[in-house]
Amino acid sequence: MTLPLPPDADTRRAVAPVICYPVDSLPRPDLALYAAARAQATRTAATRVPAREARAFRVAAGQFFRITCAEGPQVGDLNLFHATDLSERFFSGKTRALHGTHVSTGDRLWSGFPHLRPMATITTDTLAWYGRDGFGCAVHDVIGTRCDPYTHHLLSGQDYHHCCHSNLTRALAAETGMAPAQAEPLVHDVLNVFMCTGFTADTGQYFMKATPARAGDHIEFFAEIDLLGVLSACPGGDCGAEHSSDRAICHPLQVEVFAPAPGALAGWHPPSPNGYDRTHGL
Template sequence: MPAPRTYTRDAAYRSLPGGALDVDHDLYERIAAADRRLVQEFEVPVRSGRAWEVPAGHIVRLLQVDGPQVGDLNLWSLHDPRERFWAARTRQLQRSSMTTYDRFWSTLPHLRPLATVVGDSLAGHPDAEVIHDLLGTRCDPYVNRMLAGVDFDRHCHSNLTRAVLPHGLTEYDVHDVLNVFQLAGLNHERRYFMDACPAQPDDFFEFFAETDLLCALSTCPGGDLSVHMWGPEAASTEEQLQHCHPLGVKVYALDDEALAGWEPSQRAAYRGADGLHGMRLRD
């Protein structure tokens, strides 16, 4: 079989200088380096999930505790959860994995940055281009039943569902995720693969809230993904549990001086034409 072709074409989605995709690195470097005040801290236990609110202008740090551990992250606009993280468009506008200065884009008709990545301790890792995976999505009990023939209720979809119920959301609100700390990509057959998480204790991934957010994080039941979850070589759920660890979450507030020059993100300027979007709700 011939080797896969390597493409060197420019990205399809590009903005003009100073446009939406031309992120002000100096601003976000200043925000990341600014003095910060810890306002919330907790751990998400193994094979569970938690949801929490984050005000605009705050930083969220997801970190390895005694890792390595993969996490599945969902984001919503706090005041209108119909606006949520749009993984597919984020892949097109950013890349197939996320790192510093990449942005979490929201669904139509809003289309704005919900958050911007401001810190990634794995950015210098040799496999950085396939860490914090945006190609795949959350594991779920439905595909597990289809592939393994058994029911298991601690998949990320289930964990996220339980996490958001107290916030008035349901299973239908859980959406495609960012697989934080996950090493994954496409193999030589162009098929999706996952490999062992390279993170170590104290490794972290940070994002800055561009608007008020509801966040939810699941600690994947596959743990560090060093053993197969499905197929003829799959480990049992008990064996997988040996590779599971908690994840830490810290939320920080910043002083007003650190936010000088920053404004909360605004929903898309497009307002519809020829009656196509006559039902759109006003901001």
């Protein structure tokens, strides 16, 4: 049954929006310091993430890590954990609330409650030029949850084992020695690296289009705390058609870690956990 419009419908719709979380008081990353440190940094590790698979990597606080499209357009799904406390992990929802639906240079990836602190800061993004296109799309989203075998089965009735959720589960289990059943609940909503996405104007549905990334495009982060990262090379390839498929053309991703020279970060300290007293009014 369609209900009649209230007489003040247009007035209600015309109310101006208000930013939910003004960020003027957020501490700003010292990008100039990071850039100077990065200029003298040396590569200390590299990890190849095969197509339709995931791999884990570790980055110490004060180091940089770069994710690169190694051979061609490829979307990646990134999970981040505190290296020694896996209960502290990336909080895509709060990152989205603070920085918007897509992130780029200067934005930070935040951890969940009760820690709520920066885990990593984006320092370089070769796709920053893309901005927001005529469809409302932008790159590197914190909207999508990750492709997963449960939704795939719900929509198709088929089992598929190389969705990013499963890839991340296997890689986390392999890195930590956990059983897959233990690792799976720790896998969380991702940063969709290189993914080009938006929402439809009429129905508000999440949609994707082929990434503008090409071989050599990369995004680089400064690790604010000791990190364990897990990255999946999405089975959707460039995600221009579908994202849980053996038909899409997929490419590997490359992760590199860079360590600054001693003394290059003088005065910098890893951020402390959130200062809220956790009494919750009791």
